[in-house]
Amino acid sequence: MTYILKPKMHHPELPANARGFTRRDYEGRVSTLCAGCGHDSISAAIVQAAFELDIEPHRLAKMSGIGCSSKTPDYFLGQSHGFNSVHGRMPSVLTGANLANRDLIYLGVSGDGDSASIGLGQFAHSIRRGVNMCYIVENNGVYGLTKGQFSATSDKGSKSKKGVENTESGIDLVALALQLGATYVGRSFSGDKAQLVPLIKGALSHHGPAVLDVVSPCVAFNNHAGSTKSFDYVREHNDAVNRLDVILGRAPITADYAPGTVTEVIQHDGSTLRLRKLEESYDATNRIGAMNYLQERHAAGEIVTGLLFVDPDATDLHDRLGTMERPLNTLGTKDLTPGAAALAKINEGLR
Amino acid sequence: MKATDISGPDYFHKVVDCQYACPAHTPVPEYIRQIAAGRYTDAYMINWKSNVFPGVLGRTCDRPCEPACRRGRVEDEPVAICRLKRVAADNKGDIAALLPKLAPRNGRKIACVGAGPASLTVARDLAPLGYEVHVYDGEAKAGGFIRTQIPRFRLPEEVIDEEVGYITALGPVMRLGERVESLKALLAKDYDAIFVGCGAPRGRDLDVPGRKEGAANIHVGIDWLASVSFGHIEKVGKRVVVLGGGNTAMDCCRTARRLGGQDVKVVVRSGFDEMKASPWEKEDAMHEDIPILNFLVPKEFTHKNGKLTGVVFEKVAPKYDDKGRRSLVPTGEPDQHIACDDVLVAVGQENSFPWIERDAGIEFDKWGMPAVSAKTMQSSNPKVFFGGDAAFGPKNIIWAVAHGHDAAVSIEKFLSGEDVEDRPPPGVSVVSQKMGIHEWSYDNDIANDQRYKVPQQEKAIALKSVSTEVELGFDPLLGFKEAQRCLNCDVQTVFSAPVCIECDACVDICPMDCITFTDNEDEADLRHHLKAPALNLTQDIYIADGLKTGRIMAKDEDVCLHCGLCAERCPTGAWDMQKTLIDITHAGSACRSK
Numbered sequence: 001m002t003y004i005l006k007p008k009m010h011h012p013e014l015p016a017n018a019r020g021f022t023r024r025d026y027e028g029r030v031s032t033l034c035a036g037c038g039h040d041s042i043s044a045a046i047v048q049a050a051f052e053l054d055i056e057p058h059r060l061a062k063m064s065g066i067g068c069s070s071k072t073p074d075y076f077l078g079q080s081h082g083f084n085s086v087h088g089r090m091p092s093v094l095t096g097a098n099l100a101n102r103d104l105i106y107l108g109v110s111g112d113g114d115s116a117s118i119g120l121g122q123f124a125h126s127i128r129r130g131v132n133m134c135y136i137v138e139n140n141g142v143y144g145l146t147k148g149q150f151s152a153t154s155d156k157g158s159k160s161k162k163g164v165e166n167t168e169s170g171i172d173l174v175a176l177a178l179q180l181g182a183t184y185v186g187r188s189f190s191g192d193k194a195q196l197v198p199l200i201k202g203a204l205s206h207h208g209p210a211v212l213d214v215v216s217p218c219v220a221f222n223n224h225a226g227s228t229k230s231f232d233y234v235r236e237h238n239d240a241v242n243r244l245d246v247i248l249g250r251a252p253i254t255a256d257y258a259p260g261t262v263t264e265v266i267q268h269d270g271s272t273l274r275l276r277k278l279e280e281s282y283d284a285t286n287r288i289g290a291m292n293y294l295q296e297r298h299a300a301g302e303i304v305t306g307l308l309f310v311d312p313d314a315t316d317l318h319d320r321l322g323t324m325e326r327p328l329n330t331l332g333t334k335d336l337t338p339g340a341a342a343l344a345k346i347n348e349g350l351r
Numbered sequence: 352m353k354a355t356d357i358s359g360p361d362y363f364h365k366v367v368d369c370q371y372a373c374p375a376h377t378p379v380p381e382y383i384r385q386i387a388a389g390r391y392t393d394a395y396m397i398n399w400k401s402n403v404f405p406g407v408l409g410r411t412c413d414r415p416c417e418p419a420c421r422r423g424r425v426e427d428e429p430v431a432i433c434r435l436k437r438v439a440a441d442n443k444g445d446i447a448a449l450l451p452k453l454a455p456r457n458g459r460k461i462a463c464v465g466a467g468p469a470s471l472t473v474a475r476d477l478a479p480l481g482y483e484v485h486v487y488d489g490e491a492k493a494g495g496f497i498r499t500q501i502p503r504f505r506l507p508e509e510v511i512d513e514e515v516g517y518i519t520a521l522g523p524v525m526r527l528g529e530r531v532e533s534l535k536a537l538l539a540k541d542y543d544a545i546f547v548g549c550g551a552p553r554g555r556d557l558d559v560p561g562r563k564e565g566a567a568n569i570h571v572g573i574d575w576l577a578s579v580s581f582g583h584i585e586k587v588g589k590r591v592v593v594l595g596g597g598n599t600a601m602d603c604c605r606t607a608r609r610l611g612g613q614d615v616k617v618v619v620r621s622g623f624d625e626m627k628a629s630p631w632e633k634e635d636a637m638h639e640d641i642p643i644l645n646f647l648v649p650k651e652f653t654h655k656n657g658k659l660t661g662v663v664f665e666k667v668a669p670k671y672d673d674k675g676r677r678s679l680v681p682t683g684e685p686d687q688h689i690a691c692d693d694v695l696v697a698v699g700q701e702n703s704f705p706w707i708e709r710d711a712g713i714e715f716d717k718w719g720m721p722a723v724s725a726k727t728m729q730s731s732n733p734k735v736f737f738g739g740d741a742a743f744g745p746k747n748i749i750w751a752v753a754h755g756h757d758a759a760v761s762i763e764k765f766l767s768g769e770d771v772e773d774r775p776p777p778g779v780s781v782v783s784q785k786m787g788i789h790e791w792s793y794d795n796d797i798a799n800d801q802r803y804k805v806p807q808q809e810k811a812i813a814l815k816s817v818s819t820e821v822e823l824g825f826d827p828l829l830g831f832k833e834a835q836r837c838l839n840c841d842v843q844t845v846f847s848a849p850v851c852i853e854c855d856a857c858v859d860i861c862p863m864d865c866i867t868f869t870d871n872e873d874e875a876d877l878r879h880h881l882k883a884p885a886l887n888l889t890q891d892i893y894i895a896d897g898l899k900t901g902r903i904m905a906k907d908e909d910v911c912l913h914c915g916l917c918a919e920r921c922p923t924g925a926w927d928m929q930k931t932l933i934d935i936t937h938a939g940s941a942c943r944s945k
Contacts, residue, residue: 002919003789007797007862007912009425011883014864024862036854036922044859191855219854219922231852235900 088119409437467495472755588692
């Protein structure tokens with residue numbers, strides 16, 4: 001952490017978005033994480049994504065559990081709603097909030113401990129239920145707050161800072177999310193904002209469960225030789241399958257791409273996901289193909305990144321349950337006590 | 352772009368905009384920090400060494416540092432550097448023990464013509480080294496234009512006496528009341544070198560009809576100001592017209608207001624915005640109820656019974672040709688007559704060297720100016736040096752001081768048999784400011800305060816006397832607050848690529864979006880592809896290569912707050928905050944190569 005606050009002054013040419021906010025307006029309090037933490041870069045990417053999406057801060061709710069990653073919602077979107085829940089329980093709280101008020105954008109922020117260990121069940125069920133959310137796992141493969149033990153996502157064979165080898169299998173949250181039916185699945189790296197920011201934008205505008213596994217090196221306990229989540233290792237083994245541009249419906253196509261290299265996915269909210277292929281054979285709309293590709297590359301020691309799967313026709317929990325379209329807080333007495341006639345009608349239906 | 356060479360003094364000197372813009376290169380942030388720490392004497396001595404007249408300049412400097420100040424680019428107003436200098440001068444303790452120790456006489460004799468700021472700087476630099484410096488001036492007191500031209504309500508005489516006194520205490524032979532009438536005669540004496548610092552002592556006149564007839568009430572501004580300074584003139588008419596738009600005109604009109612002028616007007620040929628006077632001097636004049644009328648060209652002095660009655664002006668408008676050059680064309684409207692009792696003509700100054708014989712070995716150009724090297728201040732006669740207004744025409748005190756330092760170095764080298772063209776590099780010290788994990792030996796927290804106004808004497812009291820000082824100066828508390836606005840631009844962000852892990856922490860924390868890690872390209876393209884476009888071409892981009900990914904680090908120096916957050920958030924110490932103190936080499940053993 002730093003002893004001084006980030007000065008309020010900003011670049012004189014700092015642009016404003018359609019809501020009249022600058023990027024700085026989406027910042028939060030000054031980070032108390034270790035200097036150089038990958039999580040801070042992810043926070044900066046979330047700030048950038050929210051700015052570019054013209055999000056009104058009060059239309060977004062950020063939810064988190066416990067851990068270094070779960071502290072970060074304090075460091076971005078300082079004017080948005082937030083809920084810091086108990087360890088591993090963020091998905092349940094998010095699900096409840098979403099059911100109560102479907103009009104907000106839900107951003108769940110978690111870590112590998114919070115989501116792959118104590119909260120693995122919550123992680124799994126929120127996805128299979130199809131909660132409309134952007135679920136970001138800030139994945140550093142280590143328990144940083146307790147000084148460097150292996151976490152559930154540490155790869156088998158990777159080494160701790162002290163040189164001890166991990167003998168247990170790592171959980172691949174992306175593979176899990178694909179298997180559980182997430183409709184927007186991506187992986188990225190905190191050190192590559194050019195890739196990360198569009199992925200977050202796409203996830204925030206996606207209608208359905210969107211999961212982003214973001215490898216985020218822990219500079220204090222997991223950035224050494226032998227780690228598979230260090231800056232150097234990720235940069236050397238990064239297999240990016242595509243590059244994403246998120247277009248808010250108004251920008252025309254300007255770049256001239258060779259045929260077959262660009263696919264466009266129109267999302268539920270009208271935004272366009274434009275995917276430029278980096279891996280010619282990769283098809284981001286094929287769930288089984290994606291799972292196979294991931295397993296093959298993982299076996300080869302590579303980290304597959306990019307938008308790995310997207311279902312443009314995704315549905316969410318509300319669609320499946322047929323809940324009412326208005327947030328519960330807008331329902332008045334008249335809506336909630338429809339009167340004797342309505343009750344009689346219901347009773348009639350049950351006879 | 353090529354990686355930036357930060358090993359020499361040049362790159363980082365340019366980042367310290369105020370110091371770079373100052374002709375004397377005073378280390379501004381260094382003394383401002385001393386003021387904030389309440390170390391006024393130390394702040395004063397940093398100034399004294401560099402600009403010789405901190406008390407005088409703290410009230411009267413033309414402040415080239417302030418338009419250059421980085422604070423002016425990140426918010427509306429620059430740091431009040433000039434007035435902070437005065438805080439140091441007003442609050443310092445006894446400096447007698449801090450003045451240079453005098454070396455034994457070295458047998459060399461130098462003559463300085465004129466006892467203004469340029470000559471006094473030469474004397475200050477050379478006398479302690481053992482030179483016998485003779486300072487000639489026709490007036491009875493030293494100070495030159497500082498004493499004769501600047502009205503007392505801007506600069507009290509005690510301040511001049513004090514700061515001139517520090518120099519005369521260093522042992523130069525003050526030959527006051529001795530006007531030099533012939534350079535040849537001076538050359539014939541046994542001086543090893545001569546420095547001409549006689550200023551630009553002639554005010555330009557205005558030769559239009561009626562000048563002769565109204566002569567009794569038409570005064571040349573600088574002569575009139577001098578007469579007021581000496582107490583020869585104590586009154587002026589009720590209605591006064593001041594012609595001219597420079598700082599002398601501002602001094603004239605404000606002085607007139609204090610000598611009985613009730614209806615004082617300044618009339619300028621050009622537009623208000625193009626006037627040569629500093630904006631703050633125009634403000635001060637207008638604050639004293641003096642209107643400034645523009646686009647009026649004086650055509651004729653009107654007179655009746657041998658007495659001036661007013662001035663006739665032709666109305667003009669600016670017209671620009673296709674090359675953007677401006678000319679003033681009559682609008683065809685009827686002429687305007689402004690009735691007045693006195694006219695003060697402040698339409699410029701000229702150099703005049705009636706005392707320099709044209710066969711004394713000094714070449715003059717067609718405008719009557721001596722051929723002087725801007726680098727060495729040497730004239731075509733190798734033992735004669737020029738400085739101040741005498742060298743290149745009217746400038747201001749801080750330029751005169753800078754010339755004096757340069758000439759003193761040249762004289763020292765010349766008399767040591769060295770090449771005067773070979774200039775000494777400045778002394779540079781680079782020291783890390785790191786004290787602890789997130790602790791720095793400078794205050795890196797950025798103050799959000801806007802520029803503080805200097806308290807002024809109440810107008811009714813100020814206008815009563817020509818010697819009542821208008822500006823009261825910052826008190827220590829206001830001085831502290833204003834000092835805290837300084838961004839410490841001399842504490843540099845120094846980057847070391849080999850230890851950088853490219854985690855982006857610095858990029859994310861930088862409040863001004865100065866830092867980018869990107870692929871290398873040409874400067875013109877790169878400037879547009881940074882996190883914030885770097886469109887101020889006068890400011891450099893700091894480039895470092897040798898990163899693991901093959902990218903470069905590019906930092907736009909333009910609006911960096913020097914808050915050190917990049918270094919605080921850096922996990923590997925790739926960024927460090929290092930103070931670069933650039934100390935201009937003055938005359939003395941350090942300026943010689945042997």
